[in-house]
Amino acid sequence: MRVPSRSLRTTLSVAAGAFCLAAISAPVAAQAVLTPEQKALVAKRNDLEKQLEDVAVIDRKVMVKMRDGKRMAADVYRPKGASGKVPTIFVRTPYNFNFWDVKNGAPRDMSRELAAVKRGYAYVTMNERGHYFSEGNYDILGAPLSDGVDAVRWLTSQPWSNGKVGTTGCSSTAEWQMAVVAEGEPGLATFNVQGFGAGVGRVGPYYEQGNWYRGGAVQMLFIDWLYEEQNQVRPMFPANTTQADLIRASKAFDLDPQMPPADWDKAFWHLPEKDIMKSIDGPKGIFADAMDNPTGGNMIARTPNSPAWYKGGLWHDNMKIDKPGLWFMSWFDVSVSPNLAAYNQVRATASKAIADQQYAVIAPVLHCAYTRATEHTMIGDLDVGDARFDYDGLVYGWFDKYLKGVDSPAVDKQPKVMYYVMGENKWHDSPTWPPAGSQTRTLYFTSAGKANTLYGDGHLADSPQATDQPDRFIYDPMNPVTTLGGGGCCQGTAVKFGSYDQNPQLTRNDILVYDSEPFKEGTEVSGPITVTLYVSSDAKDTDFTFKVMDVYPDGKAYNLTENIQRMRYRDGYDKPPVWMKDGEVYKVTFQPIDTSNYFFPGHKLRVAVSSSNFPRFDRNLNTGGNNYDEDNGVIAHNALHHDTTHPSGITYTIVPRKQP
Numbered sequence: 001m002r003v004p005s006r007s008l009r010t011t012l013s014v015a016a017g018a019f020c021l022a023a024i025s026a027p028v029a030a031q032a033v034l035t036p037e038q039k040a041l042v043a044k045r046n047d048l049e050k051q052l053e054d055v056a057v058i059d060r061k062v063m064v065k066m067r068d069g070k071r072m073a074a075d076v077y078r079p080k081g082a083s084g085k086v087p088t089i090f091v092r093t094p095y096n097f098n099f100w101d102v103k104n105g106a107p108r109d110m111s112r113e114l115a116a117v118k119r120g121y122a123y124v125t126m127n128e129r130g131h132y133f134s135e136g137n138y139d140i141l142g143a144p145l146s147d148g149v150d151a152v153r154w155l156t157s158q159p160w161s162n163g164k165v166g167t168t169g170c171s172s173t174a175e176w177q178m179a180v181v182a183e184g185e186p187g188l189a190t191f192n193v194q195g196f197g198a199g200v201g202r203v204g205p206y207y208e209q210g211n212w213y214r215g216g217a218v219q220m221l222f223i224d225w226l227y228e229e230q231n232q233v234r235p236m237f238p239a240n241t242t243q244a245d246l247i248r249a250s251k252a253f254d255l256d257p258q259m260p261p262a263d264w265d266k267a268f269w270h271l272p273e274k275d276i277m278k279s280i281d282g283p284k285g286i287f288a289d290a291m292d293n294p295t296g297g298n299m300i301a302r303t304p305n306s307p308a309w310y311k312g313g314l315w316h317d318n319m320k321i322d323k324p325g326l327w328f329m330s331w332f333d334v335s336v337s338p339n340l341a342a343y344n345q346v347r348a349t350a351s352k353a354i355a356d357q358q359y360a361v362i363a364p365v366l367h368c369a370y371t372r373a374t375e376h377t378m379i380g381d382l383d384v385g386d387a388r389f390d391y392d393g394l395v396y397g398w399f400d401k402y403l404k405g406v407d408s409p410a411v412d413k414q415p416k417v418m419y420y421v422m423g424e425n426k427w428h429d430s431p432t433w434p435p436a437g438s439q440t441r442t443l444y445f446t447s448a449g450k451a452n453t454l455y456g457d458g459h460l461a462d463s464p465q466a467t468d469q470p471d472r473f474i475y476d477p478m479n480p481v482t483t484l485g486g487g488g489c490c491q492g493t494a495v496k497f498g499s500y501d502q503n504p505q506l507t508r509n510d511i512l513v514y515d516s517e518p519f520k521e522g523t524e525v526s527g528p529i530t531v532t533l534y535v536s537s538d539a540k541d542t543d544f545t546f547k548v549m550d551v552y553p554d555g556k557a558y559n560l561t562e563n564i565q566r567m568r569y570r571d572g573y574d575k576p577p578v579w580m581k582d583g584e585v586y587k588v589t590f591q592p593i594d595t596s597n598y599f600f601p602g603h604k605l606r607v608a609v610s611s612s613n614f615p616r617f618d619r620n621l622n623t624g625g626n627n628y629d630e631d632n633g634v635i636a637h638n639a640l641h642h643d644t645t646h647p648s649g650i651t652y653t654i655v656p657r658k659q660p
Contacts, residue, residue, distance in 0.1 A: 048110040049099075055080055056117040057160075060099060061133060061246035064126065066150045071239075073133035073246075074151075075099060077113045078122035078160055085162040087189075087403035088122045088155050092148070093173040094131045094138065094229060098254040119396060120404070122160065126151055128176070130231050132255045133246065135239075138231050140210070140222070142199075142313020148180030156187035164403045168192040168395060170328070170368040171489075175199030175210070178315035178342070181323050190402035192395055194328035195368045197335030198222075201314035203345055205591050206338040207304035207573035210314050214335075215591060216304055216566030216573060217543060218618040218628075220268055221334065221490040227282045228259045264494040268615035271631040304573040321346045324357035326398045328391070330365045331422065331561075332379050332487040332498055337528070337594045340433055359411075360433065361394070362419040362596070363387060366497055367489035380485050380498025382558050385425025421524060422560070423550060424598035433594075434527030435655045443605070444649040445514050445533075445642040447471055454506035458514035460605065464647040470639040473510045473610070475542060477619040477633035480612035481511060485559045486547075494615055501556040502549055506608060512640055515551065516605040523599045527653025528592035529561065533609070534646035538582040539636035540624030541568045545613045546590065548650070550597055551604040561595040564617050568624070579624055585641050607650055611638055 034042065052058060056077045063071035075097065079086060091097075099108060116123035129147055130138030156163045165187050167177045174196040181191050193199070198211040211219050234255060237246060262280045270279040277284060302308060310316060325346060329339045340360070347355045363370055364377060364384045373387040390410075397410025415429030430436050443460035445451075449469030451458030458471065485500040506513055531546050545564045549557040568577035570588040580586060599605065612619055621633030642648040 045108065045110065048114055052077065052110055052114050052117070056113070061243050061250060063133075063243070063246075064151060064154050066129075066136075066144075066147050068144075068146075070129060070136040071134070072126050072129060072147065072151065074124055074126040076122065076124050077117050079117050079120055082120070082160070085160055086120055086122050087162050087164045087166065087399070088124055089116050089399060089403075090151070090155060090165050090167050091123070091125045091169050091173060092128060092151065092167070092176060093125065093169060094128045095172065096132060096254055096256050097125045097127070098132070098250050098256075100251045100254075115392075121399065122155075124155060128172075131229075133237070133250070135236065138229070139312060140226065141308070141311065142176055142179070142210075145179055145183055145313055148176060148313075149183050149185050152180075152185050152188045162403075163187055164189040166190045166192065166399050166403050168194075170194035170370075171196070172198065176313055178321065179313050179319060181325075182315060182319035182321050184322065188323065190324045190326070190398065192326040192328070192398065194370065195330065195333050196327075197333065197339055199313075199315055200335065200338045200342050201309055201316040202305075203317040203338055203341045206335075206341055208335055208338050209302075209304055209309040211334050212302075213304045213573075214617060215543075215564045216569035217564045217620070218273070219334070219488075220615045220618055221488060223268070223276050224262075224264055224492055224494075225490045227262060227277065227280070228257055230283045231257060232283060262492075264492040264615075268491075268494055271621075273618055273628045303577075304569065315342070317342070317345050320349055322350045322354050324354060324398075324402050325359070326395065327358065327360045328363070328370060329360065330363045330367070330369065331420070331595055332365065333367045334488050336362070336487065337592060340594055344433060358416070359398075359414055360417045360419075361389070361391075362417070362433075363389065364420040364422050364425075366487075378498075379422075380496060380500045382422075382499035384420070384422045387420055387425070387427075389427070419526065419596050421526060422595075422597045423600065423603075424522075424524070428526075428596075434653050438527050438653050438655050440651050440653055442649045442651045443516055444647055445471075445607070445609075445640065447512075447514070447642070451512040451514060451640075452509045453511065454503055454513050456513055458512055460514050460516040460607065460650070464642060464644045464649070466644045468643040470536075470641045471512045471609075472637065472639045473512060475510060475611035475622070475636045475638050477612070477621050477635075480614040480619050481505070481508060481545070481610045483613055483616040486562050486613070486616060488616055491615065499558045499560070502547065502559050502608065503555065503557055506557070508610075510610055512609040514607045514609070518553075518602050518604050519599045521601055521659050522657070524596075524655040524657060525599060525605075525652050526596040526655050528594050529653070530589065530592045530651045531563065531607070531649075532587065532589045532651075533648045534585050534587050534641040535567075535639065536583065536585045536641065537567070537580050537622075537636050537638045539622040539634060539638075540579045541566070541577075541620060542580070542622050542636045542638060543567065543611050543617075543620040544588065544638070544640075545610050545617075546650075547608045547613075548595070548652075549606040549608070550599060551606045553602045557606050560597050561593050562613060562616075563590045563593045564613055565590050566620060585646060587646075605650075605652070609640055611636065 059076040127134040129136040129143040174193040175198045377387040397408040401408035417430045444464045446465045447458045451471040547562040551557045622636040
């Protein structure tokens, strides 16, 4: 998946320093007037290119043939005068890596290639099928698994290769890796996946199918992403174009699509949902083709368990991975919990030796923002302190160990799980996730039936209360609760991701608010949070949402995590939809969602419950219909029940500590 907006899509973090994969857009014409700052960047770029030429054998626009005859474009950098064969760091991406172009006067940074070559690695970047100079058409389910296998086989067959390939990358540059690793190709020795949620199909209780769903609701980020990434119709060079001519051509034509800017603040509101792309004159393509075939080419008409999701490049939990893996995740990414579930799944199913060679790092940053951590790392408006970490050192140490077979102090001292505790703003470690020794606590929703808004009487108690009255609110899909913060990416200016004071939004009457008592002693909450609600509605189908916050003594309430559940899927995503009946109360348990935060004495835990979080997730129109092809919704009168018969509650994970 891409970074939040095209204007920001200049760097896709793959790790620190040498592992930043630039995604550069259109070239600046030779006669363009550059500012002094831009001239300095161009000079730096030219200097790096000269340094590369001094130490590397450079082979660009190599067209690598796949088994079906389609050719993928690759740039190869390998050490000059190497004493023997060398291992390969392999980056496969849908994004632009053209070596020549600049974007807005900012030339592509070649430091990652230079650093890899200086460390004795070949560094190979390849465009996925259907992007830029690579032939064929792109599919949202990913390039064929055979493309990944064929690329690895080609790399290991080169006369300069030592036969070992390690993969690295963030977002779409990572998301293809897991399913290909599961193919078991001998030359693929190890993998480093970062921010890889859109590569996970089904794992445990999560049926997100590549970040398309959350709790059965559509994650709208892909609508924006697909606008610029489909590339179904694009110019291509003739198959007999020479490599030299391709290199020359790439100095003038990088084949980067230049879609007109879209007003996503407006476009996400368009109904029916299937026509959002049409409303901005975007390519129909794989987003909304074949609306009468939800198990085939059409994306938006599918269900979370449609057979089509199992035919592409997504990894599912029945696909065994038995290779050493280095996993990077972040608390404010799109899908940290499915990613953690995937990590645990591999540790549970791999051979014992390989299970012990799985390492996870969980950072307090947004999607693929590992290298942007600073002395005062900001997640929205929340300062989470000095979250810097030497990702570059760990990644190279990892590859030294598994591609070169040499000792790696960086890996030897690395814990199996290293995670950042927000609030306390410190790195912690554990042999497992959830952290070793963790326990669960449950708090129960209570009120006198007036938990609406920040000023209501909602409370989180140690036990359910027998005399509680249900809390009721109206959910109007034409006036949904809008997204404020949270984990995500790729929705342009329509959503501000991160952590923000939620109080201005909590004055809405369609939000129920429940606070715990202030913590008497500092408490680390690290691990899954599971919410169980007893709900009713006069609608045939509706959604319920929750948001968890840390309330500071000054009253500010910073969001930590959130979730959604579409009621038609409350019995499971692999089962037929079930509908609600007016007057009946239903139990629904949300998928677990993970976080790590230290609640200082005097802080409170707050949970807000509603029925929408838009446009992070699509609106349920409450009709019980298809939703994606409807242009009118109905108002739902929803209720949250909480008493001894209906013990609605939140179960969170704590890591006990000795108190001073």
